[in-house]
Amino acid sequence: MTVGLFGGSFNPPHDGHRLVAETALRRLGLTRIWWIVTPGNPLKDHGALRPLDERIAMVRQMASPARSDVTAFEARYNVRYTADTLALVKLRRPDLKIVWVMGADSMATFHRWQEWRWIADNVPIAIVDRPHSTFPALASPFARRYAFARVAQEDxxxxxxxxxxxxxxxxGPRNGTSSTGLREAVHVPS
Incomplete structure (x- = not known):
């Protein structure tokens, strides 16, 4: 079984997230995609973070039930960093072929993640293009360091x-919706 692991705060989830998940499912030929709703991204402000249960419910409404699973196991196992999440999945489910899935906007700052080199050295990664993120992502420290390991999108x-x-x-197709933009739109005076 091949599984894409798609983690994030999803605060709130939006069509851009759905497009990333669906693109990964289709283009990688994955069996399933797991939406991993994190209790909170260590690199982001938690002040505007909606409750975990609310974000899980919103992701469940958005994710395609046919090939998606929505989980918050990071909260259950008190896991904070992606590297720890991936190590846990590899330990508990060694039978799975897993791929870490992220948008190009995340790739641009991937080098700031805890143990980003361990992640790259231990789990294949699929990056899905996002508006205004193509060039920053492809010029990122990750892309430069791991240029030798890039698989052509045709493969x-x-x-x-x-x-x-x-x-x-x-x-491929890109959707410009962002969680930050959606949160800011809620606070715009009329």
Missing amino acids: ARVLPYRQAPAWTFLF
């Missing part, structure tokens, strides 16, 4: 079976 279906480091950048 993306092999990514779940590749040994890390391995990554691909998937170009």
